[in-house]
Amino acid sequence: MKKIRLVFFSALLLASSCNKDDVIVDDGPQPPVITLDSDTGIYTVKVGRELTIAPTVEHADDAIVTWTLDNKIVSRQIVYTATWNEVGEYYPVLSVQTEAGKAEEELKVEVLERTPPVVSIAVPQQGLKVVANTDYTIAPTFKYDDLEEFAIEWVRDGKVVSTERSYTFREEALGTYPVTINASNIDGSTTRELEIEVVETMPYAVSFGTPSYFQSSTDRYTFAGRPVYLTPLLEYFDRPQFxxxxxxxxxGCTDGTYVFTPRESGEYDVAVCVTEGGAAPQSLSRDIARAATSLTARVVVHCVADSETERYRPAGSGSSKYQNEVYEWTPAPGQFIGETSAIGGMTGNETTPEAANAWAERRLAERKFVSLGGFGGYIVVGFDHSIARTENEYDFAVGGNAFASSNEPGIVWVMQDTNGDGLPNDEWYELRGSESGKEGTIGNYAVTYYKPTAPKMNVEWTDSEGESGCIDYLQAYHRQDYYYPAWIPADAYTLRGTRLPSKNRIDPVTGYWSNDAYDWGYADNKGADNLPGGDATDGSGQRNGFRIANAVQPDGTPVDLQYIDFVKVQVGVNAKSGWLGEISTEVFFFEDLSIQ
Structure with missing residues (x-):
């Protein structure tokens, strides 16, 4: 019996194990092992579209397989196919059970919105207008055009006239012509309707500008003997005559700018008549029509007093050395505009000018930065007293965050409360800087920004030099829906100022972008006018000093100001530095240097 039992045991041993290199390996039942077909365990799918998850499961003979979602069984097959009809995050669990054990994996499914194409077109505020028998090319910007099956159709009168990304419109007969853009991709389709008005001549317009974007009055204020420079804003004129x-x-003035100098107090009605007559004719009748185009604009100039000393507000013992109010914060679009993260600090409730101004005022009071966006963006602050012109090296300072390779120059403007109403609605005077009068510096430069059609898009712009471009949407860094200010109600707005030549470049040694410094005269710039007190890159120490004596008229001639009441800083460069985005002035505080 013992011999028989020994043979039986040996046979059983041979059946259940093998000897490999003198190591006994057990080939008995193994618990299941799940290997997902995603390295991260995260799956993405568009809403309403089918998703198949096909994991590999080892040792799954006679296994009990269950997929559960929200504690409910949704499948008993290893390969799981499902469709989600709502955007969100879902966490299905795969469980595989055998006699040898159990394996379980939780997955994440991100269900995303479908993204049919978005069509964005920079439409002028006056609408799309084209002179008869003239080519006009419409070139939209598309979003989600990188998805499969992207296609475009341009439709007129029910017929497809083009399938290209741009379309050249031309029509001889006057009237309004509807044009439809149909764009589609694998996620769906989008239709954009346009109306193009064919006109005999463009709708000329003449007007005078206001001191800031949110002001409506064009009235001008000055003191007796101080000139006012009057330059009308023109639309569509080619060769205007004044x-x-x-x-x-x-x-007797026929220039585009009239320098008016009142000699005594009073109100003066100044008018300019602008005639178009120099354009090359396309036909005799059209040339006659253009030559006969004359428009008049008027502006009231108030000479409020004989001397500026009548409006001076001296500092008292309780006066603050810092700004006490933000009167207007009108930035250009930019990566920090609307940014609600800890960096940007906005709440998302700044949807009115008043709320935006209040937010900027709190930030400056806390010595935190306020970004001015791209070119032309600005902030206007005031003090509880007038800042006097002194014999010191500098009269006031502006805090920024410039350092050696990061300079984003802001041009500084100053104003007296000439009319005495406590508001910055008088004459702005630019403070001269190192680039004033140099080749490449452009005065009265204008940029128009267009609100994107959909969230997370670039902001397109056109300028007064006939150029165009965009403020890039930086998905990796600033993910708010819009870089366009939420408190700008219009679909487009124009900012005007002085444009400096850009000094940004790629450093040949480091390979990084470098925004080089300007010599002097600008905020947020590591120039020769940096004041002692720190070199912090967070704005707590860097500041630039400014002299009231550097105030100039539009033609560069000096203005003899004895004091100022308001300060404006405006972004002076229209440029961007690769992945760093637009060059954008940041300010932290404004400081009267005569007060200790």
């Missing part, structure tokens, strides 16, 4: 008058009497 004729000026004061109180109905011609003054």
């Amino acid at each position: 004729s000026w008058s004061v109180n109905g009497e011609p003054v």
